[in-house]
Amino acid sequence: xxxxxxxxxxxxxxxxxxxxxxxxxxxxxxxxxxxxxxxxxxxxxxxxxxxxxxxxxxxxxxxxxxxxxxxxxxxxxxxxxxxxxxxxxxxxxxxxxxxxxxxxxxxxxxxxxxxxxxxxxxxxxxxxxxxxxxxxxxxxxxxxxxxxxxxxxxxxxxxxxxxxxxxxxxxxxxxxxxxxxxxxxxxxxxxxxxxxxxxxxxxxxxxxxxxxxxxxxxxxxxxxxxxxxxxxxxxxxxxxxxxxxxxxxxxxxxxxxxxxxxxxxxxxxxxxxxxxxxxxxxxxxxxxxxxxx
Amino acid sequence: xxxxxxxxxxxxxxxxxxxxxxxxxxxxxxxxxxxxxxxxxxxxxxxxxxxxxxxxxxxxxxxxxxxxxxxxxxxxxxxxxxxxxxxxxxxxxxxxxxxxxxxxxxxxxxxxxxxxxxxxxxxxxxxxxxxxxxxxxxxxxxxxxxxxxxxxxxxxxxxxxxxxxxxxxxxxxxxxxxxxxxxxxxxxxxxxxxxxxxxxxxxxxxxxxxxxxxxxxxxxxxxxxxxxxxxxxxxxxxxxxxxxxxxxxxxxxxxxxxxxxxxxxxxxxxxxxxxxxxxxxxxxxxxxxxxxxxxxxxxxxxxxxxxxxxxxxxxxxxxxxxxxxxxxxxxxxxxxxxxxxxxxxxxxxxxxxxxxxxxxxxxx
Numbered sequence: 001x002x003x004x005x006x007x008x009x010x011x012x013x014x015x016x017x018x019x020x021x022x023x024x025x026x027x028x029x030x031x032x033x034x035x036x037x038x039x040x041x042x043x044x045x046x047x048x049x050x051x052x053x054x055x056x057x058x059x060x061x062x063x064x065x066x067x068x069x070x071x072x073x074x075x076x077x078x079x080x081x082x083x084x085x086x087x088x089x090x091x092x093x094x095x096x097x098x099x100x101x102x103x104x105x106x107x108x109x110x111x112x113x114x115x116x117x118x119x120x121x122x123x124x125x126x127x128x129x130x131x132x133x134x135x136x137x138x139x140x141x142x143x144x145x146x147x148x149x150x151x152x153x154x155x156x157x158x159x160x161x162x163x164x165x166x167x168x169x170x171x172x173x174x175x176x177x178x179x180x181x182x183x184x185x186x187x188x189x190x191x192x193x194x195x196x197x198x199x200x201x202x203x204x205x206x207x208x209x210x211x212x213x214x215x216x217x218x219x220x221x222x223x224x225x226x227x228x229x230x231x232x233x234x235x236x237x238x239x240x241x242x243x244x245x246x247x248x249x250x251x252x253x254x255x256x257x258x259x260x261x262x263x264x265x266x267x268x269x270x271x272x273x274x275x276x277x278x279x280x281x282x283x284x285x286x287x288x289x290x291x292x293x
Numbered sequence: 294x295x296x297x298x299x300x301x302x303x304x305x306x307x308x309x310x311x312x313x314x315x316x317x318x319x320x321x322x323x324x325x326x327x328x329x330x331x332x333x334x335x336x337x338x339x340x341x342x343x344x345x346x347x348x349x350x351x352x353x354x355x356x357x358x359x360x361x362x363x364x365x366x367x368x369x370x371x372x373x374x375x376x377x378x379x380x381x382x383x384x385x386x387x388x389x390x391x392x393x394x395x396x397x398x399x400x401x402x403x404x405x406x407x408x409x410x411x412x413x414x415x416x417x418x419x420x421x422x423x424x425x426x427x428x429x430x431x432x433x434x435x436x437x438x439x440x441x442x443x444x445x446x447x448x449x450x451x452x453x454x455x456x457x458x459x460x461x462x463x464x465x466x467x468x469x470x471x472x473x474x475x476x477x478x479x480x481x482x483x484x485x486x487x488x489x490x491x492x493x494x495x496x497x498x499x500x501x502x503x504x505x506x507x508x509x510x511x512x513x514x515x516x517x518x519x520x521x522x523x524x525x526x527x528x529x530x531x532x533x534x535x536x537x538x539x540x541x542x543x544x545x546x547x548x549x550x551x552x553x554x555x556x557x558x559x560x561x562x563x564x565x566x567x568x569x570x571x572x573x574x575x576x577x578x579x580x581x582x583x584x585x586x587x588x589x590x591x592x593x594x595x596x597x598x599x600x601x602x603x604x605x606x607x608x609x610x611x612x613x614x615x616x617x618x619x620x621x622x623x624x625x626x627x628x629x630x631x632x633x634x635x636x637x638x639x640x641x642x643x644x645x646x647x648x649x650x651x652x653x654x655x656x657x
Contacts, residue, residue, distance in 0.1 A: 018472070122335070122338065122339065122342070123342070125339055126339050126342040126343045126346060127343075127346070129339065129343050129632055129635045129636055129639075130343050130346060130347055130628065130631075130632055131628060131631040131632070131635075133597055134597075134612055134616070134624055134627060134628050134631075135347075135350060135628070137597075137612075137613070137616045138350075138351060138354055138616055138624060139354065215476060219478055222478070223478070223597075223598055226480065226598055226601075226602075227597075227598065227601050227613055229613075229616070229617075241484070245484070245602070250484075250487065250488050250492050251492055255488065258484055258488070259485070262481045262484065262485065265477075265478075265481070266473075266474070266477050266481060269476045269477055270472070270473035270474070270476075270477075272476070273472055273473070273475065273476045274472060274473075277472055277540075
C-alpha cells in the first residue's frame with residue numbers, strides 16, 4: 001500500500017512543472033526555517049542578534065546588517081529568518097490537524113452516506129458560512145502567552161470544514177466507481193477499501209486541502225498580528241509587519257522591516273497556490289494548458 | 294411557475310399538512326416547487342445553526358462586558374468606587390446577561406428575530422448595536438462594493454482575453470502572475486501603496502475616509518475628498534481581487550476552446566469579439582455571477598485589515614474596536630449579519646439557477 005501511495009505521489013510531481021516549482025520553493029523555505037537557529041547564530045557572530053539593544057537601533061542596511069536593525073537594535077535579517085520558521089510551523093500544525101479532521105469527517109460522511117452524511121454535511125456547511133476572522137480575533141484576545149502549538153490548534157478549529165468539503169465531494173464521486181463496487185463484492189472490509197482503493201486516488205485532494213488549510217492558518221495569524229491582537233510570545237512574520245507599522249518604520253524609511261516579510265509571505269502563498277493548481281491540473285486533464293504553455 | 298421562496302408560515306403549514314396526500318401529489322407533479330421548499334427548509338436550518346454556534350462561541354469566551362463598562366464609567370465620570378450589586382444587576386439585564394446561558398440564548402434569539410434588536414453596544418453605550426453597525430455600513434459597502442465589482446469586471450475581461458490568446462507571450466505572463474498573486478492578502482498591497490504614495494511621495498492621504506476640514510454633504514468638494522481618500526484602499530482590493538477572477542475565468546473558458554461549435558462559429562466568419570463574448574465566455578457567466586454573489590458575503594475576512602490600516606470608518610474598524618473593548622453585542626451583530634448575507638445570497642442563487650441554466654438538475 002505504501003508503495004502505491006509513493007508511486008502516485010512521484011507520478012503526480014513528474015507530470016506537472018507548476019507543481020514541481022511550487023514544491024521546490026516550499027522545500028527551500030522549509031530548509032531555511034530548519035537551519036534558522038544556525039543562521040541566526042552566524043549573524044550574531046558569537047552573541048545573540050535578537051537580544052534587545054544588541055546593536056544600535058534603526059541602522060540602515062549595510063554590510064554588517066544586510067536588512068538594518070529595528071527600534072530595539074535587533075538585527076532584522078535574523079528576526080525575519082526566525083519569524084519565517086514560526087509562520088511555517090503554524091501552517092504545518094494547523095494544516096495537519098485540519099486535514100486529518102477533514103479527511104475523517106469526509107470519509108465518514110461520504111462513505112456511509114444517508115443521515116450521517118446529512119448531519120455532518122449540514123454541520124460543515126454551517127461552520128463554513130460563519131466568518132472566521134471575527135471569531136479568531138475574539139478568541140485570541142484571551143490567548144495571551146500561549147505556546148506556538150496551541151496557536152496552531154486554535155487556528156485549525158476554523159479551517160477544517162473547508163478541507164472536509166473539498167475531500168467529501170471527491171469521496172462521493174469515487175464511491176460509485178466500478179472498482180470500489182468490485183472490492184465490496186469481494187468482501188473487502190471498509191477500512192481495506194478506503195486504504196487501498198480510495199486513499200491513493202484522493203491524495204491530490206488531500207494535498208489541496210492541506211495546502212489551503214496551511215495557507216489559511218498562516219494568513220490568519222499574520223492578520224491577527226498585524227492589528228496587534230496576536231497571541232503574545234509568538235513572533236511570526238505578521239508581528240514584524242505590525243512592529244514596522246507601529247514604530248513608524250514607514251516614515252523612517254526602514255523599508256526592509258515590512259517589505260521583506262511581505263515578499264517572503266507572498267512567495268510562500270504563491271508556492272502553495274502553485275501546488276494547489278498543479279494538483280488540480282494533474283487530476284483534471286481538461287484544465288491542462290490553462291497554464292498558458 | 295417561478296421558484297420564489299414561500300414565506301415562513303407557508304413552510305409550517307406544509308410541514309403540518311404534508312401527510313395529506315393531495316399536497317404530496319401536487320409536489321410530485323411540480324418538482325421545482327418541491328425543490329424550492331426543500332432548499333428553503335435547509336436555509337432556515339443552516340441560518341438557525343450558524344446563529345446558534347456564533348452565539349455560544351462568544352458567550353463561552355471568558356470576559357465580562359459589564360465590568361468593563363463600569364470600569365469605563367469610573368474612569369470617565371467620578372462614579373462611586375463600589376458599583377452596587379443593584380447597578381450590576383441592571384446592566385446585566387440590559388446586556389442580556391442575566392439568568393443561565395439557555396434563557397440568555399432564548400432571549401437573544403427572540404429579540405434578534407422579532408425586533409432585529411442586538412442589545413446595547415459598549416463602544417457607543419447606550420446606542421443599540423444595530424445602529425452602530427448601520428452607521429459604519431455605508432462606508433464598507435461603498436468602498437468594498439465598488440472595488441469588488443471593479444475587480445470582478447476587470448478580472449473577467451482580462452481573463453477572457455488571456456484565455457483567448459493562450460500561448461501568446463503576454464497571456465502566459467498574466468496567468469503566472471495571477472497564480473502567484475491571487476492569494477496575497479489585500480493589506481500587503483495596501484501597505485506597499487501607502488509607503489510609496491503617502492509617505493515617500495506624499496501624494497495621497499493614508500488615513501481616514503475624507504478630509505476632516507470638509508463637512509460631509511452632497512458637495513463636489515466632499516465627494517472629491519471621499520474619492521481621493523478611498524483611492525488607495527480601493528486600489529489594493531481591486532488589484533489583488535482581479536487576479537483571482539482572471540484565474541477562474543481562464544479555468545472556466547479554456548476547456549471550451551477546443552469545442553466544435555467554436556470552430557463552426559469561426560468558419561461562419563463571425564468576428565472574434567462576438568465569438569468570444571457569445572460562444573466562448575457563455576459557460577463562464579453563470580458560475581462567475583454565482584461566485585461573485587458568494588464572495589460578497591465573505592468580505593469581512595480580508596477587508597477588516599485594509600480598513601484598520603487606513604483607519605477607514607467602516608465595519609472592519611468598528612469590529613476591531615468592538616473586540617478590543619469586549620463589546621459582544623456588536624461583534625455578534627456583525628457576525629450574524631455576515632452569516633445572514635452569505636446564506637441568503639447562496640439561497641437566491643440556488644433558487645434562480647435552475648430557471649437560468651437548463652443543465653442544472655434540481656430533483657436530486
